[in-house]
Every structure is written in structure tokens, then in C-alpha cells.
Amino acid sequence: DIQMTQSPSSLSASVGDRVTITCRASQGISNYLAWYQQKPGKVPKLLIYAASTLQSGVPSRFSGSGSGTHFTLTISNLQPEDFATYYCQKYNSAPFTFGPGTKVDIK
Amino acid sequence: EVQLAESGGGLVKPGGSLRLSCAASGFSFYYAWMNWVRQAPGKGLEWVGRIKSKTDGGTTDFAASVKGRFTISRDDSKNTLDLHMNSLNTEDTGVYYCTTEWESDAFNIWGQGTMVTVSS
Numbered sequence: 001d002i003q004m005t006q007s008p009s010s011l012s013a014s015v016g017d018r019v020t021i022t023c024r025a026s027q028g029i030s031n032y033l034a035w036y037q038q039k040p041g042k043v044p045k046l047l048i049y050a051a052s053t054l055q056s057g058v059p060s061r062f063s064g065s066g067s068g069t070h071f072t073l074t075i076s077n078l079q080p081e082d083f084a085t086y087y088c089q090k091y092n093s094a095p096f097t098f099g100p101g102t103k104v105d106i107k
Numbered sequence: 108e109v110q111l112a113e114s115g116g117g118l119v120k121p122g123g124s125l126r127l128s129c130a131a132s133g134f135s136f137y138y139a140w141m142n143w144v145r146q147a148p149g150k151g152l153e154w155v156g157r158i159k160s161k162t163d164g165g166t167t168d169f170a171a172s173v174k175g176r177f178t179i180s181r182d183d184s185k186n187t188l189d190l191h192m193n194s195l196n197t198e199d200t201g202v203y204y205c206t207t208e209w210e211s212d213a214f215n216i217w218g219q220g221t222m223v224t225v226s227s
Binding site: 001032034036038043044045046049050053055056085087089091094095096097098099100101 | 142144151152153154157168169170171204211212213214215217218219220
């Protein structure tokens with residue numbers, strides 16, 4: 001099965017910062033990559049699918065890129081409500097593995 | 108409004124069984140491919156399994172960690188999804204979410220989750 005890794009596992013940032021999270025797949029998955037945001041005690045929220053397509057209603061400060069095995073999620077102009085854990089997920093074929101997550105907290 | 112609502116969680120002893128249900132509303136459940144995702148306390152998200160729509164064969168796939176112990180079924184007449192869990196162990200403890208992609212490519216619809224605790 002394809003393994004998903006994320007880096008860093010956590011980061012501290014300030015409001016207004018630009019933050020980049022990396023996700024890597026152990027084999028190529030084309031652009032079948034999604035990003036989710038989860039706040040403590042809350043349900044995961046889909047941010048981006050197809051590696052770079054913004055889900056409806058998600059602010060444009062979120063962006064995604066990549067294809068194959070290397071993907072990035074960028075949050076420009078970090079806002080207070082963006083402090084959360086972010087997960088990538090492959091969905092080209094089962095199993096639909098999630099990355100281990102990246103926690104973004106306040107510096 | 109598109110909604111998913113899980114039920115059936117609770118406390119179960121190791122080796123026991125439990126059935127979780129998910130009620131869907133606000134979308135064409137008949138055509139939806141439905142998934143279960145779980146999250147152990149303080150841990151990340153883990154995809155558990157999926158059932159395709161009957162129009163696409165109705166087949167199931169599972170994570171290696173639950174294959175042979177868990178099954179998924181659906182009742183399209185009632186818009187419900189079930190997760191049947193057998194031979195439960197402490198590592199199965201967590202919040203279980205049902206989720207689907209609807210007018211999207213990834214899991215954009217999630218239930219609120221139901222907690223399963225496996226403990227003696």
C-alpha cells in the first residue's frame with residue numbers, strides 16, 4: 001500500500017505568516033490528493049481536492065500544488081481561525097490513506 | 108441540507124461486537140460511495156472502509172487493520188449505512204465518522220462522529 005508522510009509534524013506561526021506544509025506519497029498518485037483541516041473536538045473539513053482545487057466556501061488564502069508524489073498546502077496570511085491540524089489524503093484507489101497530520105499552533 | 112448522523116457507539120469489551128449506523132439525508136444516497144473514518148483519542152485520521160453504490164457494484168474495501176473483522180452494509184431504501192465491527196480490541200477505540208464525497212472529489216460531507224470505547 002502507498003504510504004503518506006507529512007512535514008513538519010508541527011509548526012508554530014504568527015498571524016499574517018505564510019505557512020507551507022508538505023505531503024509525500026510513497027508512489028505516484030497523480031493529483032488524487034486532498035487536504036483537510038481539523039480543529040480540536042471538531043469534524044474534519046475538506047479544504048482542497050485534486051491537489052489544487054479549492055473546495056467551495058474555503059478562503060482563497062489556502063492553496064495546494066503538486067502532482068505525483070510531492071504536494072504542498074500553503075496558507076498565506078495566516079488567520080487566528082487557521083490554527084488547527086492539517087491532513088493530506090490520497091484517494092486514487094483504496095486504501096484512502098491519510099497523512100499523519102501537521103499541527104499549526106500560535107507562536 | 109446535506110447531513111450524515113452516526114449512532115450506535117458505546118463501551119464494549121475486548122473481543123466483542125458493535126454495529127454503528129449512519130443516517131443520510133439531503134442527497135441521493137443511492138448513488139453515493141460511503142466511507143467510515145476513525146480517530147483514536149489524540150491521534151490522526153484513519154480510513155476504515157468504503158462501500159460503493161449498488162449501481163457501481165456495491166463492493167467494499169477495508170483498511171488492513173480491520174479487514175476480516177469489520178463489514179459495511181447499506182440500506183438504500185432507508186438511506187442508512189452500517190459498520191459491523193467484530194473481534195474488537197483496544198486499538199479500535201476512537202471516534203467513528205461516516206463520510207462521503209458529494210459534488211466533490213474527496214470527503215466533503217462528514218457526520219458528527221460516534222465514540223467507540225473498547226475496554227474491559
